[in-house]
Amino acid sequence: MPYAAEYILPLKWADIGAVAELSGYLEHLVRWVDVTVVDGSAGPFFERHARAFPAGVRHVRPDPELLRRGGNGKVLGVLTGLALARHERVIVADDDVRYRRPDLQRVLGLLDGADLVRPQNYFAPLPWHARWDTGRALLNRALASDYPGTLAIRRSIVVAAGGYSPDALFENLELIRTVRAAGGVEVRADDLFVRRIPCSARHFARQRVRQAYDSFAQPVRLAVELSVLPTVLLARPTGRQLAVIALTVVALAEVGRRRRGGRTVFHPAAALWAPVWLLERAVCSWLAVVCRVRGGVGYAGGRMKLAAHSERSLRIRWADGGHLGPPPRSPGSDST
Structure with missing residues (x-):
């Protein structure tokens, strides 16, 4: 095993999925690191995955005790994997x-x-909806850093914090803030580009309001996103003014594309999609407000209200006792 490290992949598929492609990837991966797939898929799919995955992959179900402590299945899968991890x-x-x-x-x-x-994710291949979402990534890079679908962490600091909250919808931001609140050091590797396979266009469409809801964890960003639509409707800009606004957004996205070697992975025309994404977010942020009033955004058959805890609240909790993750089981709860 070349690297002393654990790779945790939380998985929950409700259909057949691209099992052969994922299995091929895992077959290469297990040559380099230990791999744990925490699979919350229904019985038939779990069994199919068990048959398909390489022998070197540890394939387990989420910890049933954790499943009673929060609604974000991805977080519960990660926490299960961390409990089983063989490496720091x-x-x-x-x-x-x-x-x-x-x-x-x-x-x-x-x-x-x-x-x-x-790290920084990029999409390959590039169907239209991946180009659309790349506009978001470039704006994030221009203003700060993007939020990838992968993080590298030291197990000990997350364990010391008691894990991180499975009630948070924006789970990667919750994990980042938990590590920082516990005194951890974050490195933003904006020039470390890790490929991501784009989802289907149908799945992309289903995620628009849910991703807009994540901005409730970043109030300043949410205020800006909410201001776009009223500003345009009230100001009624001319076509020329709209063109200037769109070009300004494209220029900002281009700054993100050029930052830290981004031109090596982001298409030369990628910044042109940024105004399209901004228009989408201008509408979906208000739909997210409607979801908030109704008790949260739809997730896995239910609703989740919390986008992520503020880092300030996590620091206060850390100072008070250090437990930032799922609440401990009550004295009267069952045990096995």
Whole structure:
């Protein structure tokens, strides 16, 4: 095993999915790191995955005790994997993330001097909806850093914090803030590019309001996003003024594309999609407000109200007792 590290992949598929492609990826991955797939898929799919995955992959179900403590299945899968992890260095990745060996080597090397490493995802191939979503990534890069579908963490700091909240919808931001609140060091590796396979256009459409809802965890960002639509409707800009606004957004996205070597992975025309994404977010942010009033955004057959805890609230909780994750079981709860 070239690297002393654990790769945790939380999985929950409700259909057949691209099992052969994922299995091929895992077959390469297990040559480099230990792999744990925490699979919350229904029985027939779980069994199909068990038959398809390489022998070197540890394939388990989520901890049933954790399932009673929160609604975000991805978080519960990660917490299950962390409890089973054989190494201090851990990579957490969604099922559409595809590391190459040089990516693994670099992210783990950065983790030697940090508690959390945040790479940059890019889409390949590039159907229309992946280009659309790339506009969001470029604006994030221009203003700060993007939020990828993978993070590298030190297991000990998350364990010391008692895990992180499975009640948060924006789970990667919740994990980042939890590590920072516990005194951990974050490295934003904006020039470490890890490929991501785009989802289907149908799944992309279903995610628009849910992703807009994530901005409730970032109030300043939410206020800006909510202001776009009223400003346009009230100001009634001319066609020329709209063109200037669109070009300004494109220019900002282009700054993000050029930052930290982004031109090596982001298409030359990628910034042109940023105004389209901004228009989408201007509408969906208000739909997210409607969801908030109704008790939260739809997720896995229910509703989730919390986008993510503020870092300030997590720091206060850490100072008071250090437990930032799922609440402990009550004295009267069942045990097995």
